[in-house]
Amino acid sequence: MESLRMIVDLAKCVGCFNCLMACKDEHVGNAWLPYTDSQQKHAQNWIEPLRHERGKVPYTDLCYVTRLCRHCDDAPCEKAFPAVVQKRGDGIVLLDAEAAKGKAELVAACPHGMISWNEELRTAQKCTMCAHLLDEGLPEPRCVQACPLRALSIIKCTDAVFAEITENQGLLPLDDGPGKPRVLYKNLYRYTSNFIAGALCFMEDGIEKAAAGAKLRLFAGGVPLKETEADFLGEFKFDGIPRNTGVFRIDCSLSGFKPREIELSVGGESVCLAPLCLERRQN
Template identity: 40%
Template sequence: MKVFVIDLSVCNGCYCCQIACKDEHVGNDWMPYARPQPDTGQFWIGLAEKVRGHVPQVRVSYVPNLCHHCDDAPCMEECKAEAIYKRDDGMVIIDPEKCIGCKLCADTCPHNAIFFNDQLNLAQKCTGCSHLRDSDPEEWTEPRCVDQCPTEAIRFGEESDFADFIAEAEPYRTEAGTKSRVYYKGLPKKFIAGTLYEPNDKEVIIGASCTLTDEESGEVFTETTNNFGDFWLENLKDNRSFTLTLEKDGYSRTITGLTTDIDRGLGDIPMDMKG
């Protein structure tokens, strides 16, 4: 069965996937797979761009989101018209001829990947470009979004061929529990970052030891400030409380009660002499 695998470490936010999907589906009737996508208001694959942290410690994350073609798809269970079905290749399709426009599937989808076309009175979403792959399987082995991705951040194929990738990946929304067929590596996790400096000389402190301790579990994260005096402690769990200890030669500082409800850029941190 088919899967999408997405490596966010090489996604550069070019929007080619989103544009390619629009190009393929806007104004094109691909019955019985899908009716035309509206010009505006729907992105069957949409790129979410999020600015994280505080100036000057800022990261920008890009996460493509599409139908997750779930093995336990709540949209299928809720559809009273039995218009939603899973193909043998794992792709979930909304049959445009059977859809009665009740909107239950869109309301149920935990991935916000089903849209409603008011003009046509039907639900619509990613089809995995099944119309292309069925019509010319030798030419089209993957959807348009995958074909147009310049960095190969999005790939598509047999689940067995991506076994190594999947072993290191995770669903976008694990809590949904829908057995998603879209796997991500590099999903943004919380970070705590800052810049250390000596307040008298106004010079950054290079090579300082930065130790972050989870106040609940005792788990420890370590980092060393770079040539700009910066440290980045990343891949932290959400909504945890940490103690940060900073040390270099005769300088030290401890900061308690740092929480990861958000990504935290601590800005410039003056270091005190041990005393």
């Protein structure tokens, strides 16, 4: 049987906030009953891209992590409030709009903070996956349709097909939290891991030049992990390094220059190395 999933690609999102605005456009001032009452204009966001920065100048990386209800298969909110939360056959998790009225305690039932309180209507609410539109035959929720870079996508397929897509695209849940989410993330390393960046140079006629094309190999405990090449500015980057993983070594080599080793340790932050100057070999 086919069901719905959403994929959020961190490498494509540029933080335009079109998803948030589209959700507002669809739901503020519009009650799509029996699916949901209208959303508050300012006090709630059912979807939100959160800015995440790594590194420091000159080696920085900025991404946006879009958060919304995960439409969990083993939803903690459903376990806590089975009379209010409905899991549909297509995977969408809905709050019963009538039953959710006056139940502020529903907000705490989502461990991911995705249920919010509508003070104007005194009701608990969350993303509906735009079920009112999908049930009308539209192919996508409003936020997905509004994303100009297709950083959000929705897929309807069997569990077996989605398992293959998950494997092929390296999809991951946002965290290890409970619930078996139906919203999975691509390129999540930009949120969960660190990078090591730096630059290699050499001196020629008193001028500092970029060591473009230098080969760099990253080791941990003597085991080779990754390889890269310095770009035309002599800069290099190893990304996807798990946080707090300890001591690494980088071997640097460039034809005509003495090889160099860099020892470093990776803690909770990305590592930005000072430029390293290579020495010419003596003939």
